[in-house]
Amino acid sequence: MEAGSRRPSATLHASATLGFFCIMVGAGAAWIARGYPYGTLTAMGPGFVPTAVAFLLIALGVAILLFDRSAPGPSQGPEANGAAQPVQVFAGVLRGMFFVLGGIIFFGLSLRSFGLAFSTFVLVIVVSLAQRGARPLPTLLLATAITLGACVVFVLLLGLQIPLFPRF
Amino acid sequence: MLDHTTILDGIALGLSVAVHPTNLLFAFLGCLIGTLVGVLPGLGPTATIAILLPITYTLSPVTGLITLAGIYYGAQYGGSTTSILLRLPGEASSVITALDGYGMTRKGRGGAALTIAAVGSFFAGTVGTLFIAVFAPVLSVVVLKFGAPEYFMLMVIGLVASVILAQGSVLRALAMIMIGLLLGMVGTDMNSGQYRYTFGSYELLQGIPFLPLVVGLFGIADILVAVERYVRDETVPTISRISSLWPNSEEVRKAVPASLRGTVIGLFLGLLPGGGALMSSFVAYSVEKRFSKTPEGFGDGDPAGVAAPESANNAGSQTAFLPLLTLGLPSNAVMALMTGAMLIQGIVPGPQIMTKQPDLFWGLIASMWIGNLMLLVINLPLVGLWVQLLKIRYRMLFPVIIVVSLIGIYGVNFSTFDIFLTALFGLFGYLMHKWRCEPAPLILAFVLGPMMEQYFRRALLIGRGDLGIFIDRPISLAMLVILIGLFISLAAPHFRSFRREAFSE
Structure with missing residues (x-):
């Protein structure tokens, strides 16, 4: 359902920056969540879910760095034509x-x-x-x-x- | 409880709400504005709704939602008009229509293609509305049996399915889900009162406001991308003259069965999370191509290639409301926007809407049909006018979009902080575009996240800290199996080949 279409770009470069971005954001989120009580599984504190999600994000960031080098491009619409000087x-x-x-x-x-x-x-x-x-x-x-x-x-x-x- | 009279009563109630002059007027305005914006280059339904969302906040909930639904359908119709006449699809789901729609235009049958698309969509919309009216009450009853573990699983399935069934890289989309979940956690934790990720900001105590996020991600980010693109390439499209709007008998003969098949496909695929309308039109198109006696004519202006995807995506976009209204589960970006609009109006989407606010529920359903009717009436006679809109240059258009969305955002909270947030999320949306990450999973996760966390915590409270609660309960277990099945299905992604096929044109 996304508007517009995608332009082919340097996939490798893109997945490297995205991977690092995810790791940074995840690490930052986990670091901040240190200050929130974790609680127990029965009575979870406000820190439990954020930490879990942050670590998942870090894991995904690593996975993107390692495995997602050649992501199949989404829709490359008619606007994708016309190369220009970098x-x-x-x-x-x-x-x-x-x-x-x-x-x-x-x-x-x-x-x-x-x-x-x-x-x-x-x-x-x-x-x-x-x-x-x-x-x-x-x-x-x-x-x-x-x-x-x-x-x-x-x-x-x-x-x-x-x-x-x-x-x- | 669920006999025919309930449904008929519901429809009657809905019609009485929908034909109320105010609602009728706003349904009309919504369709009109939606078409207008949808026709404009570079603006798909999601961006259109995001930009116009703030304006509907001043309206009553029913009227506001009716207006939004009108904008949604209007934008879709508008998008198909440009893809037929100019091969400029405003959004992914009308890419398919552009193939044969523009083919017909080249043959001088553009007017007929427009009529086929409009009538096919109207028919599909009517069937879709009836479908919702019949099945929503049934589903709502099933859902009433759900407890916290089931709701949690349902939302996980919704998120994962929306990633797997939609386009693009799954890893990236999952990462976007995590970022959306984190963004959704900003603010005050409901259970403990702990402030999370507020960075000492007073404005963030209530959480990240919805509007700056969606306007930034969809509206501003699109502009940043487009400005860069149009720097290189700004040409006024050439518009060929529109001949007769009437399809000839051969075109009708081809279009009618295609439209019927497309409708059925759309009805069911629209229910699935993840770009229901998009997948519907792809599948409908390839089904037509496979069953056609003259498949070689496809891509070159076959009326069936217009009728099927257009009917399918309209039926699909209609039935996408069903999971939202009954399960409280938005299945795509547009539905997430609807959820956001509802939440801000104080309505929690889910089965209780039907019992607690029947006028809202049935009014929305009835106005969907009325909206479809209006679009048929607005669009075809005014098509000449819509086409003139295409002459608007983008350089005049995008400042207007920015002004309208910024004033709209400011007008909701009177907070300039929201304006700065919009710029920030615009930048982030631009980066996401460069990373080829779809914004839809992020928005879905942002909307569902807080609810998911609540359900998860409640589920484990019920289970006394034992994760086994998700396996012990039969419905939850079944959902877990579906979830695992979804991940396994990744190994055989059929519809990616559909996509390739479609783009090989």
Whole structure:
């Protein structure tokens, strides 16, 4: 039921990072759970199940490292075509992450003090930069339109209690 | 207790709830928005529901769930429209439809393919709804016999089956289940009051909020992936003109039996955990291909290749509600989202819904059928309009998605912390995509985890600390056998070859 489809990528590399990620998370979770009482099998404490799950995760991480080198790729949809230069792709990845996530974090920081209108406007502009070749004028128009739409729909029509304008 | 009158009374009650003007309006809006978003490139049903989930929180539980169900069906219909006309499947289960649907479009029969898909889906949806109405009461009674050990086993089976029957690497999916379980443990332990994995954060005492998690994993992660992809490749799709919407007599002759077979396949496969709709359409398609007198025509616009998978996936997505409503067991990501929506509304999915909240239960079932009817009415006449939507460029679309989902998330708790969490889970979802891990097992585990832990602890309390309790009780033992069988079945993964076959196109 997943939306979208998968791009073929370096499987070996992917399973190595995933395996290590699982081991790290599992170890971290088990380490933190040390502080929670384990209890007995009859009356389990809050630490019992987390520790068990954490160790299962570590085991799975190890298994992925060892056995899952050539995982059969899930659906490779029609979008999977079109190879690109690795360097370019990497730059595109960083750019997308930086602007999309950065925009969201900025929105979270500014919403309370600067109001919905300003925050939305900046959010749209920042996330639009995630794609190369965003032209200034269409982006400004888009930001204006979305800001207006968001303010009208969420605050005026749905009556959400969010300040529209900056409070000084 | 379970005679025909109960079911008929139930349906009557359901219809009276569903045709209430408010519910009717929201079912309509849900279908409309669902179709609209489903048609848009790059947004499948799961992402659509995740993004629109916050908006339904302000509604009453019945109306909210009806709206969500409408969005779900709408998004699926929308997805099949784009796969038929443009070979752009919005989600995995309409990949199959794209093969012959687009084949028909190339032959100038795109309009007919749309009608076949819509009518086939409507028929399957109707049968699916009846199926739920008849079997839900029976199942609910069986489930009432379940104790803590049985519920625990049931949920383990649900999780494991959803991994084994779905696509992708089993090891990775199991790892995602563990991560989902750990995420579900964050917050205050119900039995002891101990804070777990809260990292001293006040906001996490209540656990990780559902919305930032799903919007991050499905909505934002999809955007991160798409932004990167569309950087290289942004072309406005060319849309060929739609000829007549009416299928000719030969197409009807091929489509009707295919649709019937697809419906039956979908009804049963939809019950299984793990992408019911997806597997239904794959199996239905390969069954048609095997029994067809002209298998060489498949992939090149055979109407049966449209009718069967579309009917199957609609029947399957309908019956996927059955385990949720009767066992409280969500079988795929969409159902997990529904569970989350219910839990936030204060409804615990399971057999008690039917007895304690019959209006909700039957209202939802009846509105499924009404929703299917509405989709038939909305979709076919407006198909020209939907197709115009495809001209929307992604660069205009994704900022809108981000804005709508962020404001929606903020509007639920008025917490900016939730917004930061969304960004974090968006990043994690992106990594999962790179690792080729499906988000569905994680979400299922996150939703089921807290319940599983409770049942596990309670089961061992009943068994006085002896794990033998899972073997001593007959129903639990039977489930254990099924579970072991599931792991053994891994040795012979038939449907992976189905998948290969389908993608060999």
